[in-house]
Amino acid sequence: MTDSPILGAANITKRLGGKTILDNVSLRLDKGDLKVLIGPSGGGKSTLLQCLNLLILPEKGQISLEGRDIHPRNKRELSSFRQQVGMIFQDFNLFDHLSAFENVRIALIKVKKLSRRAASERAEQELARVGLSDKGGLYPAQLSGGQKQRVAVARALAMDPKVMLLDEPTSALDPELIGEVLAVIKDLSLAGMTMLMATHQVGFSAQLADEFMFMDQGRIVEQGSPKELLVPGTRTQAFCSKITELAGEVPG
Amino acid sequence: MPTALTACIDALPSLLMGAVSTVGMLLLAMALGFVLGVPLSVAQVYGPRPLRWLAGTYVWFFRGVPILVQLYLFYFGLFALLGLNLSEFVSAAAVLGLTSSAYQSQIFRGSIQGLHAGQLKAARALGMTDRQAIASIILPQALRLSIPGWSNEYSILLKDTAVAFVIGVTEIMARTRFAASRTYEHFALYILAGVLYFVLTAVGVRLLRRLEKRVRIPGYAQQGSLV
Ligand SMILES: Nc1ncnc2c1ncn2[C@@H]1O[C@H](COP(=O)(O)OP(=O)(O)OP(=O)(O)O)[C@@H](O)[C@H]1O
Ligand SMILES: [Mg+2]
Numbered sequence: 001m002t003d004s005p006i007l008g009a010a011n012i013t014k015r016l017g018g019k020t021i022l023d024n025v026s027l028r029l030d031k032g033d034l035k036v037l038i039g040p041s042g043g044g045k046s047t048l049l050q051c052l053n054l055l056i057l058p059e060k061g062q063i064s065l066e067g068r069d070i071h072p073r074n075k076r077e078l079s080s081f082r083q084q085v086g087m088i089f090q091d092f093n094l095f096d097h098l099s100a101f102e103n104v105r106i107a108l109i110k111v112k113k114l115s116r117r118a119a120s121e122r123a124e125q126e127l128a129r130v131g132l133s134d135k136g137g138l139y140p141a142q143l144s145g146g147q148k149q150r151v152a153v154a155r156a157l158a159m160d161p162k163v164m165l166l167d168e169p170t171s172a173l174d175p176e177l178i179g180e181v182l183a184v185i186k187d188l189s190l191a192g193m194t195m196l197m198a199t200h201q202v203g204f205s206a207q208l209a210d211e212f213m214f215m216d217q218g219r220i221v222e223q224g225s226p227k228e229l230l231v232p233g234t235r236t237q238a239f240c241s242k243i244t245e246l247a248g249e250v251p252g
Numbered sequence: 253m254p255t256a257l258t259a260c261i262d263a264l265p266s267l268l269m270g271a272v273s274t275v276g277m278l279l280l281a282m283a284l285g286f287v288l289g290v291p292l293s294v295a296q297v298y299g300p301r302p303l304r305w306l307a308g309t310y311v312w313f314f315r316g317v318p319i320l321v322q323l324y325l326f327y328f329g330l331f332a333l334l335g336l337n338l339s340e341f342v343s344a345a346a347v348l349g350l351t352s353s354a355y356q357s358q359i360f361r362g363s364i365q366g367l368h369a370g371q372l373k374a375a376r377a378l379g380m381t382d383r384q385a386i387a388s389i390i391l392p393q394a395l396r397l398s399i400p401g402w403s404n405e406y407s408i409l410l411k412d413t414a415v416a417f418v419i420g421v422t423e424i425m426a427r428t429r430f431a432a433s434r435t436y437e438h439f440a441l442y443i444l445a446g447v448l449y450f451v452l453t454a455v456g457v458r459l460l461r462r463l464e465k466r467v468r469i470p471g472y473a474q475q476g477s478l479v
Contacts, residue, residue, distance in 0.1 A: 050373075053377060055373055055376060055377060075381060079379045079380070079381055080379065081379075082376060082377055082378065082379040083378065083379035085377075086377075087374075087377035089370060089373070089374065091370060092370075093368070093370035093371065093373060093374035094374070095371060095374065095375075095389055095393075096371070096393060096469060096472075097389075097392050097393045097396065097469050106378075106388060106389075107375075107378035107379060107380060110380060110384050110388055111378060111379045111380055111384070138470075138471075139469055139470045139471045139472075140471070141469065141470070141471025141472050142470060142471035152374075155378070156377075156378075159378060159379065
C-alpha cells in the first residue's frame with residue numbers, strides 16, 4: 001500500500017525519568033486495520049498508545065493523520081486531531097460526576113458544538129450500539145466494569161473517530177465481563193473501524209487481528225500476521241502460549 | 253428581673269442588627285474568596301511556572317499575615333493610597349475575602365489534586381482544550397469534594413469578621429462592647445454574642461451539609477456505618 005496511512009508514526013522516541021521508554025518506533029494503521037500490540041509489562045505499550053494521540057508528547061518523531069503531519073503546539077490542530085483518534089483506557093476513565101448518557105454527550109456539546117438536541121440523539125444512538133440504552137441514567141459508580149468500558153467505547157465513537165486506540169480494554173475486568181467488551185470490539189472491527197489495541201487477549205486477537213506487534217523495551221521486535229508469528233521459535237508464540245497457559249482465556 | 257437578663261433583652265435588637273452586618277461581610281467575603289480562590293487553585297495546579305509562583309506568593313502572604321494586620325494595612329494603607337473611598341463595611345469584607353481566597357484556594361487545590369489523573373486524560377483524548385476540561389470535568393468534581401472544607405472555612409471566617417470592629421464596622425462584637433460598656437454586664441452580653449455566633453455557624457454548616465447531599469454523585473457512598 002502506498003497510500004497515506006490513516007494513522008502514521010515515524011521514529012517515535014520518548015524518554016521518561018532518564019530511561020528510553022520508546023526507542024525509534026514507527027508504525028502505520030491503514031483503513032480497516034486491526035493491529036494488536038502485545039508484549040511484556042513495562043515494554044512501552046501504554047506509552048506508545050498515548051504518544052500516538054499526543055497525550056504524551058514524544059521527544060522525537062512525527063505523528064500523521066491521513067498523511068497530514070500533526071503539530072502538537074497548535075492547540076486547535078491538536079484538539080481536532082484528538083477528536084479523530086478515539087482512546088479507550090484500561091481503567092475506563094469515565095467522568096465520575098456525569099451519567100453514562102452525559103458521558104457520551106458532553107464532548108459532542110463542548111467540543112463538536114452540537115445543539116443539545118442533536119448531541120442527545122447521537123448519545124442515545126451510541127449507547128444503543130453498545131447495548132446500554134437502558135443504562136444511560138446511571139452514573140459510573142453504579143455500572144459494572146464491563147458496562148463502564150462499553151460506555152467509554154460509546155463516548156469515543158460519538159466523536160466519529162477515524163481510528164481507535166485501545167489500551168488493554170479488558171484487563172481491569174472480571175473474567176465473566178470480558179466477553180461483552182470483546183464482542184463490542186469485534187463488531188467495530190467487522191464494521192471496518194481502524195484500530196490499534198494493546199491486549200493480553202491473544203486468542204481473540206489471533207482470530208481477528210491483521211497484524212501482531214510484539215513490543216519489548218521500547219521497540220517493536222516482531223511484526224507480522226498472526227499466521228506468520230504464531231509459529232514455533234518466535235517470541236510472540238512463546239509469549240502467547242505462556243499467557244494462555246497462565247490465564248486461560250474467555251473466548252471472544 | 254436580674255439586671256443581666258434585662259441588659260441582654262435590651263441589647264438584643266442592636267446585636268441582631270450587628271448580626272446582619274456580620275453575615276453581610278461574611279457572605280461578601282466568602283463570595284470574593286470563591287471567585288478568586290478557584291482561579292488561584294487552578295493556577296497553582298495547572299498554570300505555567302510564573303503564574304504558579306505568583307499564585308503561591310499571594311497565598312503565602314495572606315496566610316502568613318494576621319488578619320488584623322492586613323485590615324490595618326489595607327484600610328489605612330493601600331485603599332487610601334489607591335484613593336479608594338471604601339466604607340468600613342466594604343473594606344472589611346474585601347480584606348476578609350482576599351484572605352479567604354488564599355485559604356479557599358488550598359481547599360480547591362487539594363480536591364483537584366485528589367482527582368484521578370485519568371479524568372483529565374480522558375477529556376483531552378476527546379479533544380477538549382485544557383480550559384474546557386477544567387471547566388466541565390475537573391472543577392465540577394473538585395468543587396463537590398471541597399464542600400466539607402468550605403464549610404470549615406465558613407465557620408472560621410464567620411468568627412474572623414469580629415476583627416472588623418477595630419475599623420468601626422458595627423457588627424456583633426462592636427455592638428456587644430458598646431452595650432457592655434454602658435451596662436457593665438460584660439459576662440452576660442458576651443455569652444449572648446457567643447450564642448449568636450454559634451447559631452450563625454450552625455445554620456451555615458447545616459445549609460452546606462444539605463448542599464453537599466443535594467449535589468452528591470449517585471453511587472458514591474459518602475457515609476455509612478462500618479460493619
Ligand atoms: N512517568 C513516568 N516516569 C518514568 N517512567 C515511566 C513513566 N511512565 C512509564 N514509565 C516506564 O515506562 C515503561 C513503559 O511503561 P508502559 O506503561 O508504557 O508499559 P506497558 O507495556 O503498557 O506495560 P503494561 O503491560 O504493564 O501496561 C515502564 O518501565 C515504566 O516504568
Ligand atoms: Mg500498559
